[in-house]
Amino acid sequence: MTDGYHAHRVHSLGGVSPYASFAVILIGFLVMVGWIFDIEVFKSGLPGLVAMNPVTAFAFILAGASLWLLGTKQADAWARRLGRACATVVFLIGLLKIGGYLFGLEIGFDQVLFREELRSQGVYPPNRIAPNTALSIFLLGSALLLLDWETPRRGHRPAHYLTLLAAVVSFLAITGYVYGVKPFYGVTSYIPMALNTAAGFIVLSVGVLFAHPDRGLMAVVTSHRPGGVMVRRLLPTMTGVLLLVGWLRLAGQREGLYETALGTALLVVVNIILLGILVWTSAKVLDRKEIERQQAEETLRRSEEKYRTLFDSVDVGVCTIEVLFDGNDKPVDYRFLEINPSFEKQTGIQNARGRRMREIAPLHEEHWFEIYGKIALTGVPARFENQAAQLHRWYDVYAFRIGEPQERKVAIHFNDITERKQAEAARSKLNTQLEAANKELEAFSYSVSHDLRAPLRHIDGFSQILLEDYGAKLDEGGQKHLQRVRGASQQMAQLIDDMLNLSRITRAEMHRGAVDLSRMAEEVAEALKKTQPERKVEIRIEQGLKAEGDERLLRVMLNNLLGNAWKYTGKRSQARIEFGRANHDSRTAYFIRDNGAGFEMTYVQKLFGAFQRLHSEMEFPGTGIGLATVKRIIHRHGGQIWAEGAVDKGATFYFTL
Amino acid sequence: MQEKIIVLVEDNPNDEALTLRALRKNNVANKVVVARDGAQALDVLLGQGRPPQQDGGQVSLVLLDLKLPKVDGLEVLKKLREDPKTKLLPIVVLTSSKEEQDMIQSYSRGANSYIRKPVDFAQFIEAVRQLGLYWLVLNETPLQGV
Numbered sequence: 001m002t003d004g005y006h007a008h009r010v011h012s013l014g015g016v017s018p019y020a021s022f023a024v025i026l027i028g029f030l031v032m033v034g035w036i037f038d039i040e041v042f043k044s045g046l047p048g049l050v051a052m053n054p055v056t057a058f059a060f061i062l063a064g065a066s067l068w069l070l071g072t073k074q075a076d077a078w079a080r081r082l083g084r085a086c087a088t089v090v091f092l093i094g095l096l097k098i099g100g101y102l103f104g105l106e107i108g109f110d111q112v113l114f115r116e117e118l119r120s121q122g123v124y125p126p127n128r129i130a131p132n133t134a135l136s137i138f139l140l141g142s143a144l145l146l147l148d149w150e151t152p153r154r155g156h157r158p159a160h161y162l163t164l165l166a167a168v169v170s171f172l173a174i175t176g177y178v179y180g181v182k183p184f185y186g187v188t189s190y191i192p193m194a195l196n197t198a199a200g201f202i203v204l205s206v207g208v209l210f211a212h213p214d215r216g217l218m219a220v221v222t223s224h225r226p227g228g229v230m231v232r233r234l235l236p237t238m239t240g241v242l243l244l245v246g247w248l249r250l251a252g253q254r255e256g257l258y259e260t261a262l263g264t265a266l267l268v269v270v271n272i273i274l275l276g277i278l279v280w281t282s283a284k285v286l287d288r289k290e291i292e293r294q295q296a297e298e299t300l301r302r303s304e305e306k307y308r309t310l311f312d313s314v315d316v317g318v319c320t321i322e323v324l325f326d327g328n329d330k331p332v333d334y335r336f337l338e339i340n341p342s343f344e345k346q347t348g349i350q351n352a353r354g355r356r357m358r359e360i361a362p363l364h365e366e367h368w369f370e371i372y373g374k375i376a377l378t379g380v381p382a383r384f385e386n387q388a389a390q391l392h393r394w395y396d397v398y399a400f401r402i403g404e405p406q407e408r409k410v411a412i413h414f415n416d417i418t419e420r421k422q423a424e425a426a427r428s429k430l431n432t433q434l435e436a437a438n439k440e441l442e443a444f445s446y447s448v449s450h451d452l453r454a455p456l457r458h459i460d461g462f463s464q465i466l467l468e469d470y471g472a473k474l475d476e477g478g479q480k481h482l483q484r485v486r487g488a489s490q491q492m493a494q495l496i497d498d499m500l501n502l503s504r505i506t507r508a509e510m511h512r513g514a515v516d517l518s519r520m521a522e523e524v525a526e527a528l529k530k531t532q533p534e535r536k537v538e539i540r541i542e543q544g545l546k547a548e549g550d551e552r553l554l555r556v557m558l559n560n561l562l563g564n565a566w567k568y569t570g571k572r573s574q575a576r577i578e579f580g581r582a583n584h585d586s587r588t589a590y591f592i593r594d595n596g597a598g599f600e601m602t603y604v605q606k607l608f609g610a611f612q613r614l615h616s617e618m619e620f621p622g623t624g625i626g627l628a629t630v631k632r633i634i635h636r637h638g639g640q641i642w643a644e645g646a647v648d649k650g651a652t653f654y655f656t657l
Numbered sequence: 658m659q660e661k662i663i664v665l666v667e668d669n670p671n672d673e674a675l676t677l678r679a680l681r682k683n684n685v686a687n688k689v690v691v692a693r694d695g696a697q698a699l700d701v702l703l704g705q706g707r708p709p710q711q712d713g714g715q716v717s718l719v720l721l722d723l724k725l726p727k728v729d730g731l732e733v734l735k736k737l738r739e740d741p742k743t744k745l746l747p748i749v750v751l752t753s754s755k756e757e758q759d760m761i762q763s764y765s766r767g768a769n770s771y772i773r774k775p776v777d778f779a780q781f782i783e784a785v786r787q788l789g790l791y792w793l794v795l796n797e798t799p800l801q802g803v
Binding site: 446449450451453454456457458460461462463464465486489490493 | 755
């Protein structure tokens, strides 16, 4: 923020320079106009004072133009050349005139312009460029020529010193005018520096100094540090105050209010008081700035401490590295700059700070260096999981570039995920084994389905042939036995089919979706009724029972449960079957209830086992696979099934999904 | 009119005997050529061995088992459908299983029908009766393959 203000101040002060150039051009121009139309005020600034020499006015116009051309940042080469040419002319005017004075030569080029008017002035000495004016022109001309030159080591700007010198000379002249001290503005027997000339030089000096407000001497003036504050506060105020107090003291003495001793004493006292106030207020400002700075420092320290604590105590391993490259920008190694305590815990590396990775783990995988090198070069952060074989670990890593791009620094956050990776590997191995087992099972049931049935078919077929072709040779008993052989083989075929169905249901892929159980139950019931239209069965189905699940499997389940209810009520004259919903341990349970043969609760455990039956084949036919199938379907849906019943009191099957 | 020949592809002699008996029981008098494995079936049907037209007959129906030695039934089916001579020949898969994958693959390779042999021999005879009636009497096929 401070830097922002600073930049802003430098920028706005830099804006002073063009205004100064215009002001200087205007002064020169007004004097020219004054000479042309003989307007006294234009020529001298105040009536009765010495007028500015037209050549000086010309020099002002050139110097102003030069400053404007050279001071603009986006000036092109031609503008710069023109600016330097103007500065050279100014420099030469000053040089020639000073040379003339030094060697006693009368160089009259300052008499060329407005020759007649200069003569008709009738004042002695004739209007020329005064020596101090010539010196100032020379100094400022040089300063303009050297405007952009800076000593390489310490950053001095000679132009600033030359300008200050010219400003002092002109300031002397102004002070002279204000206090009425002639030697200050006029060197003995020569024509004095005109007041507007002196003012013009001051303006031009300011313009030159502010052409580069952040360089050389001016760097201190525009600085945001206490030094800059001091200069900006004290310098202008002090100058003004001292000038004013001095003038008041003189004016008072001229009025006869006091004589020299008292006047001087008064001057000193007033000066001490005013300067004292000035110093005190400045000191106060500096003090306040210092307090602000300390507060900012404290805030910074606290924030630093906070993040340091975070860095030191997080469970995540954190480090910063400097990636080291070979001549072809290929990353070859990296050096640890900072590490947090978790780093050691997660890597097992002691005292990594300052050491190189290749030195710690020479076999560290190439891809680590490649990834960090890429981040350091491109600045694109990366998240990845990677193995560090020499550390016997796996890591989950997030890395991003920090600092300046050329520093090639990367910050790394990482977590040891070795355990997870091992678990994943174990799980994947198990999965593979499971898949193999499933494949085997599939091949097995395929083979069963093809090969186990064929002999049964042959048994049945040839028994039938025996009965047909040789039936006459067998007695009734023999024929009955053959019929039993056929019945047994057909039953075994049924068993094989049921077994295959059960295994298919276990392996079938689940396709979950919304299922309307009520409607499904109605369809199943309709189908059952068609198998035995003569039976009178009252079937009640609760409406609106919906569930999530595999439609095909749920249909198999309802087929079995309702089919059982149908079968075991077969001996009831008033058969009743009910499908509905009940609450069970705050979960929705569905139930299918019948008033059929029921079962003994003692054997409830056997109910859902494959090929387990609680009734004889004679009583109720079946293979004992239906409820085993139902149970598997329910389990595959993550639900439960249980049953209640009593002999001849019917049975109720509950299930959840 | 040429005689309609049935080709029975069946490796099991029991099944062969039962199938032939079932055909006879249903008074199907057509000539039956038996191939005992997949390779033989291809030989018989694609004319690499005995051409199908031999003895003045024309193969009109193939009864194909799936589990066969050498070349299995599905492969035989594929080869037959790829060959212009047998591309349109009626082929009925007659096998033990009702595995879904068997049915899907048979139909997608161009089987005209898929029949599972029932264990009950009486039912089997009935199945063969309907099959013979349908494919040899009711069903019409173009005379010369393609």
